[in-house]
Amino acid sequence: MHKFCLILFTALCVRSISIGQQLNNLLITEKSFAGITNNTGIAELERLFGKQHVKDDIDYGPEGADTIQVTKVYPGNAREIVVFWTKNGYHKRIASLETYQVGSPYVTASGLKIGTKLGKLLQVNGHALSFSGPGWDYGGYISSFHNGKLAHSNISYQLFNGDGLPDKLLGDVHLSTDMPLVKNNLNRLYIGRIILVLSRTD
Numbered sequence: 001m002h003k004f005c006l007i008l009f010t011a012l013c014v015r016s017i018s019i020g021q022q023l024n025n026l027l028i029t030e031k032s033f034a035g036i037t038n039n040t041g042i043a044e045l046e047r048l049f050g051k052q053h054v055k056d057d058i059d060y061g062p063e064g065a066d067t068i069q070v071t072k073v074y075p076g077n078a079r080e081i082v083v084f085w086t087k088n089g090y091h092k093r094i095a096s097l098e099t100y101q102v103g104s105p106y107v108t109a110s111g112l113k114i115g116t117k118l119g120k121l122l123q124v125n126g127h128a129l130s131f132s133g134p135g136w137d138y139g140g141y142i143s144s145f146h147n148g149k150l151a152h153s154n155i156s157y158q159l160f161n162g163d164g165l166p167d168k169l170l171g172d173v174h175l176s177t178d179m180p181l182v183k184n185n186l187n188r189l190y191i192g193r194i195i196l197v198l199s200r201t202d
Contacts, residue, residue, distance in 0.1 A: 028108045028196055030154045033097040034073075034081060038198035040092040042071065045083070059084075076105035086199050091135050093199060100158075100193040112191060118159060119186035122177050125150045133173040135162040140192065143174075160192030161177060 025034055032190040035048060046054050059082065069090065071083040078101045084096045099106050104114040110124045122129055127148030134140035140159035145151040161170060165188040167179060175182055182189075 026105050026107055028106050028155060028194060031198070033196045033198075034106060036073075036081070036083070036094065036095045036097060037134060045071065045073060056166065077101065079105060081106070089128075089199075091199075095118055096195055096197045098193060098195040104194075106194065108194070110149075112157070112194070114191055114194065116191045117187050118177070118189040121157065121191060122186065123199045127151075129177045131159055131175055133169055133171045133175055134159050134165075134189065134192075135170040139171065140189075154197050154198070156195045157191050158193035158195070159189045162188045162190060 027034070032036060036045070040048075042054070053074050055072050055075050057070055057072050058069075058070045058073065060066070068084065071085070071091070073079070073081040073083065080099065080101045081096045082100075083094055084098075085091060086093045099114060102114065107113040111123060112124060118129075125145050125148035127146040129142055129148075130144040130146065131142045131156045132139050140161075142157050142159070145153075165185055166181060169175060169185060169189075177183065177186070
């Protein structure tokens with residue numbers, strides 16, 4: 001009986017560690033994204049995720065004005081992570097990472113992920129949010145957290161619009177969660193992109 005209990009306890013411990021590792025592999029923190037840090041080079045990416053899941057690609061800036069050499073982990077599916085390298089550290093030093101695919105499993109310590117409604121983001125921040133109207137290339141980015149919990153975070157967010165959002169909230173307009181029309185549509189705006197900035201210099 002004692003031997004059986006010991007085996008069961010060991011199995012539960014192993015399972016608990018495995019679950020913990022899986023959660024860490026999905027976590028976005030102030031300094032890492034699914035275990036990726038600013039010093040993770042291309043070789044380490046291939047070791048972490050498998051060479052077959054790491055591909056170099058070209059990313060197009062807003063309105064297609066610029067082209068940027070990026071690396072994608074799990075390209076083309078819900079687990080995709082886009083890696084932006086520093087200007088002088090291609091394949092060696094990471095500037096930022098982002099996720100935007102529908103169904104993306106990555107999540108912040110506050111429970112924010114792709115698809116999280118603006119109401120939840122507002123609740124986590126604890127203060128008003130200012131942002132540009134969604135629905136265009138430069139739209140939906142949070143411009144101010146107004147000294148809330150997320151004000152000094154390395155993680156930023158772009159809001160997308162859901163069905164039924166009034167036209168007055170779309171396009172090149174400056175918006176705030178203090179505005180009555182925005183308050184009435186908190187559940188029609190959601191996190192569509194999460195960006196973690198790791199290096200702010202070249």
